[in-house]
Amino acid sequence: MSPEVTEPPVVLFVDDEPSILSSLRRLFRPQGYRVLLADGGKAALAMLETERVDLIVSDMRMPEMDGAVLLEKVRERWPEVVRILLTGYADIGSTVAAINRGQIHRYIAKPWDDRDLLMCVQDGLERRRLEQENRSLLALTRVQNDELQALNSDLASRVKARTSELEQVNAMLETSFAQLHENFLLSINVFSGLIELRGGGMAGYSREVADLARRTARRLKLGAAMEQDIYIAGLLHEVGKIGFPDTMLRKPLSAMSSDELALYRRYPLNGEAALLPLGQLQRVARLVRAHHERIDGKGYPDALSGDEVPLGAQVLSVACDYYAAQAGRLSLKRYSAAEAHSLVIGGTGARYEASVVEAFELALKDEPSEKPHDRALQAHEVMPGMVLSRDLLSPQGTLLLAAGYVFDARVVRQLREFSGREGVKLNIFVKLPDIHEGGAT
Template sequence: MGESVAFTDTERAVVLLIDAHPQVLHSLTHLLRLEPFELHSATCAADALAILASQPVDLVMSAARLPDMDGASLLAHIHQHYPHTVRILLTSETDLTLIIKAINEGEIYRYLSKPWKDEELLLALRQSLAHQHSERERARLEQLIQQQNDALKQLNTTLEKRVASRTSELQQTADMLDLAYEELKHSYATGAEVFSLLANLRLPRAKQTNRQIIELVRTWCVAHGEDCASNRDLTMAAALYNIGKLSWSDSMMASPSDLLHSSDRERYRAYPAQSESLLMTLEPMKDAARLIRHHQERWDGSGFPDHLKGEAIPAGSRLLKLAVDFIELQKGLILERQMNSDEALLYIRKYAGRLYDPLLVEDFVQVCATYLNDVTLGDPNVKVLGTRELEEGMVLARNLNADNGMLLLNAGKVLNLPLVDKLIAFETMEGARYSVFIKEHTEIAAQHP
């Protein structure tokens, strides 16, 4: 269930629905009849603007095509004259230009597609109004803080004799103001993460990536002592790296990129630049947008959109590619087969110097070990072998499980030739490929003199 909006019976949210088709308005009104909303409807932009001029409106949801004005232009007008009204675009259009116009000029909270899913639409409206309520509360608190600050300044000028006794109180107030200012600077990063969660609604749960990529990037920033600005830019880039995919069909969004047909592949190669264009108008996101544009560049210059090579690729983009590929390989969004975390890291190591910055790869593996809480990934005395590379006397560094989860061998097991032969035969029978974590010979020799 969606988060409820903090409106009472005496303070109901005013919602204006705009669509050229009365039957659509009827369907929406029927869907929202049990919500704590005061509903108004209009079939054209002129009627909608008349309603807005006559009373405060909390949220407007407009269709993309209206008889006297397109929805994007209407929402841009509403943004200019009623900036505190939440704006949502309801469209059956696939025209990315219209959607970009609504986002850039109308600064819409989000857009929904026709035909809509009832639960998704209800959740979007509830979240939109909850966000509006929290923003109003934040503004109220900021005004209250400003009023308190002004009162304290006046007290300071008129009651000099009380300065000493008020020093502690004034310091506490100053600290509170500093904290409020820092929170404002972080609001864009927080907003980016919230929007990424909404964007993820387009994907099945098993294909959602943004939250894991955000956490992996944060783990990197902590491990490498990144400053606050770099941390925010990397986090926002991780949250919104795939915003340019939102105009894709559901099937294309969930398909492995290596299996896309030629026409879809061109759209795929355009998404980093489209993601950047959606964010460039927002000043605090310009640096994050640049990282997103180049996160599909490759170390050898074969990437896109600009075919940058080596250190010409921004450092943050090189890191973001590692994080995106590590998670998307496990989600089946790059190759048809979903990899586990071990296989994804082996893939990244294999293509170091071709797809990835070779100087970042091992540091990234160490961070993944921290992120996954897996000691063996970061142990320099552990190597990963295929079954046909195993030799008698080798010692397993971790448990070996079959693809179905069945335990085959325990960590610490000393291999012999019959056991290796049986393992190869079982792998062949199952049609699998096992990655076996082995302790280095130096450690084996110490254990078996």
């Protein structure tokens, strides 16, 4: 019996500049994809009528039909197609519109980084594959449930066998949903690094805020769901700054003009607006909006006071203030860790409730989690089958691969090419059992 032949993924690129289309074709053909090209929105829609397409990447600025309109039409007629937008920072308003109307899965800033774009497309195709598997498994579960209902009461053995099969299917579903959730969190980590790429000298800031906020929430015993919401809010709390001028991103709060302060005070509202369209981030959006509120009523944007200020927002505020003081974001002076700690303590009863500050102090004293039993390797030493034990970051601090990733031959090759091309040393931590048990063979 001959093995099943799997058709390669089909990726459609849309841009009105032939040179960009040629560049994208050269980049993606070696990856094993079937690459389709269209020079505008009308041509892309006509191609979708006759071709099977798994993922579409469209430029934002095009004559006759821009990328936002095109992806909205694609969502209406071919909702299963993964949608990615190429856009410049000057198009942030149009990008938000595309997120709202076209429900795009990701957007990539131009000029793009080849590796980031390759990983973005790979992630989108993987998510589409998992969604298709989930639909198939759900359909299979419904069929099996119908069969179970049709069985006679005297066929106990068959019922038991079918029940066992259903348990296996449910386990597969849980695994698939867990993978989707992991990919969702990975996407959030990648997205949180975009604003840091513009700011200069801020790499890793959002992850530090998110981690401290989560530990503080754990000390308050707010529950696993709230801990995760607070952690995600920490990663995304600055998304509303994405439209700020570069000079303003690097300017401390005390040095801003009145006009800049007015714009700055609106970024929590912009952040909420950017996150609200995503159903899973509704609670996160509210925390982002309220993380500059104070219990004495002197915060913004809504001047909430007392119990009106969500406890989760206070937890996020404590972590933000602590790291912002040390990063020189509040004033021209960069506070030491001890001075930043004193600054937070001084806000008790005015900025934050005493219980939040107490939990913050305990979180600072928490012992770091036990380090994984792993080993640091360079790119040329990594082999297929090895398992990443810690997040792999670029020299700029952006997330490249998440802990737990199992290396395959393609990614190993890309890591080696990236390290050689850029001339950088990447400390790649892998789990030792995979080395000892033959993961490098």
